[in-house]
Amino acid sequence: MNMTRIVVGVDGSEPSMAAARWAAGEAQQTGATVDLVHAFDWDYYGGRFDGGNILREWAEDKASTTLADAAAAVAAVAPGVTVSHEPVLGSAVPVLLEAAADASMIVVGNRGRGGFGSLLLGSVGQRLATHAPVPVVVVRGRPDIGAGAVVVGVDGSPAALDALAAAFRMAASRSARLIAVRAYVPPTPPWGVNVEPVVYDVAERDAELHAELDEQLAPWREKFPDVATETLVAHGSPAGVLVGLSHTARLVVVGTRGHGSVAGALxxxxxxxxxxxxxxPVLIVR
Structure with a gap:
């Protein structure tokens, strides 16, 4: 893996331009280079039959324009960052996966133009988030993320601990506060006759989880002493809690999978x- 190369999927849509700008800022902070990738296919409505050459030339010109616009967006954010870009014939997912094989991360927008050259989340973006061999950032949400905290979901699983490590690095490079979150749904009292009540001290469980979080953060606090940290034990589904915190965060970090729903995992x-x-923006660590 090349820890200094960020691959960005672009298709000319505003979300993909936002992804290019986010990657530019990340590259500026970490010393990485940016590799803009635009996958295109000129086989559109039977274009490989009559008139196919004309359509292919049009597709290549459009791809070059898309990449030039994205490169200009990167330069506007981070003039000193090295940018490479090349249109690639093929479908978006395999092209981006191949391009990212030796990269530090893939960055995409939350949706694209749909259909031709699409980076539509739910198809390309979702498949990358699920199958990419490297961390994936999906740039979405409000345009100005300001000076919010880096929020990381933690449940003690290996994937969540990897997310914690990445979150500390992200917070350190941004001089940002880090909030480590453990969310779970307390058991509800049983209904019906002849049912034993649930013996469960929620306050005691919260204290145990706070202690676990402090233990998990301890080595990273030592490694990154300048990163201000906060632990939060919240009641609710992990997704709901983290989405709520995303309204004031600059980045939410999670692992690919955790202990499962019974443990309130990510x-x-x-x-x-x-x-x-x-x-x-959301960073999915693997």
Whole structure:
């Protein structure tokens, strides 16, 4: 993996331009380069039959214009960042997966133009978030994320601990506060006759989870002493809690999967809910 190369999927839509601008800022902070990738296919409505050459030339010209516009967006944010770009014939998902094989991350917008050259979340974006071999950032939500915190979902699973490590690095590079969140749904009292009540001290469980969070954060607090941290134990579904926090966050970080719904974990489905509903960029770590 090349830890200094960020791959950005662009298709000319405003969400993909937002992804290019976010990647530019990340590259400026980390010393990375930006590789803009636009996948196109000129086989459109039977274009490989009569008149196919004309359509292919049009598609290539459009791809070059799209990439030039994205490169200009990167330069406007981070003039000193090295940018490479090349149109690639093929479908978006396999092209981006191949391009990112030795990259540090893939960055895409939350949706694209749909159909031709699409990066529509729910198709390309969702498949990347699920199958990419490297971390994926889906840039979405409000246009100005300001100086909010980096929020990370933690449940003790290996994937969540990887997310915690990435969140500390992100917070450190941005001089941002970090909020580590453990969300769970307390059991509800049983209904019906002859049913034993649930013996469950919620306050005691909250204290245990706070202690677990402090233990999990301890080595990272030592490694990144300048990062201000906060732990939060919240009642509710992990996705709902993290979406709520995204309204004031600059970035939400999660692992690909956690311990499962019984443990109130951050599963792959939670990550996918975030990339559909969060109000700020989402980093899915793998």
């Amino acid at each position: 599963t792959g489905s939670v990550g996918l809910q975030l990339v559909h509903h969060a109000d700020c």
